[in-house]
Amino acid sequence: MGILTGVASPGNPGVARQAETLRINAMARWILHVDMDAFYAAVEQHDHPELRGKPVIVAGLGPRGVVATASYEARAFGVHSAMPTAQARRLCPHGVFLPPRFARYEEVAEQVRTILRRYSPLVEPLSLDEAFVDLTGTEHLHGPPERVAHEIHRRIPAETGLSCAVGLGPNKLIAKLASDAAKPGGLRIVRPDEVLDFLSPLPVEDLWGVGPKTAARLHEKGIHTVAELRSISLPLLQSWFGPKGGEQLWRLSRGLDDDPVVPARPAKSISHETTYPQDLFDPEEIKAELRRLSLLVVDRLQAEGLLAQTVQIKVRFADFTTVTRQTHLPEPTDHPLLLTAEVVGLWTRVPLPAGLGIRLLGVGVAELCPAEFRALPLFTDDRLAQAIREIRQKHGPHALNFLGPGQG
């Protein structure tokens, strides 16, 4: 049966299946995923050879810091990312604890992305240490994707001195799970006809989007592996997790994912937040911090030539309860005084539980648009905004201390 003969219909399942196969082949993709091994720690060990072979832990070093990356030597002590630094110190007292150097990691990440772009223009960074590459249709330039995967896997360590895991599959979901399976330092190729067997034994929490809460709910129902998840009907999954959530799980369990590889997604929000070493109680100090965070956000807005029309604050109390307040502005702006005034206004809408200190404050903006879309100033004095911008550019973000405590 070389060609499609007949009409796909429920009464003719063989033909329907054949049509489905043809449709899938017509859309077949090859997606590669690169995941740098223990990236931040590996960069530190690369830059400081005396640290090689030692447990290196890149982490926030303050009293409330957490681990960003632990080297494999440190993982042997039970240290892993997102663990409180204090706990990591107890588990691994002789570990080398270092604060992150993001500017340096960004350099190396760009070096890796440059290697990847030799093989396809469609390179989508997922974070500093991960990226997707769409190799579909690059065969005539670079050869079969399987060979390209081997080449990339060899070339990244050769050119950066850092090891990586590489996964290759028919979509992002499978490529990422393949690189997970190859960690550390390996290469895993999953062909389309191998997808279901590859997925079946994996625990449901390995799936993209299944976190602790969803996993716990699935476990309660006796579902632990992807094969078990796949045996649940779509309507039942939807009754448990809602129409979208249910369909998402149904598709994930079958390895279905048509999310495209997109090289540059414009940011949808910008935010800054700080967890304080000691809880804040003083209202003036809190307001001063909100203004400081606001100006950090304004700096980024202006650096990227953007305006924002939504402002949000986030407050986390000592008991970890978190509240947010947001407001929609009449027009988009990057005006420092306007935005700080909105932020302080939002703060007055936060109910304060008696006796609870504040451990985190955050300020964010959303509904971003390019600054060329700026509305003509009617009532705001734009010369003032311009003057503030120039002073802060010339003398740094702390130059205008009229925004300090007790003076706002």
Place this chain on the structure above:
DNA sequence: TCTGGGGTCCTAGGACCC
């Protein structure tokens, strides 16, 4: 020595309108 910082996406509920 309990729990970072920067994001994305989804849902639920209330207001408001027809």
Place this chain on the structure above:
DNA sequence: TCTGGGGTCCTAGGACCC
């Protein structure tokens, strides 16, 4: 006096990712 349903917009919260 009692009683609709649907659609849209906005806000707050939460799950999840690295």
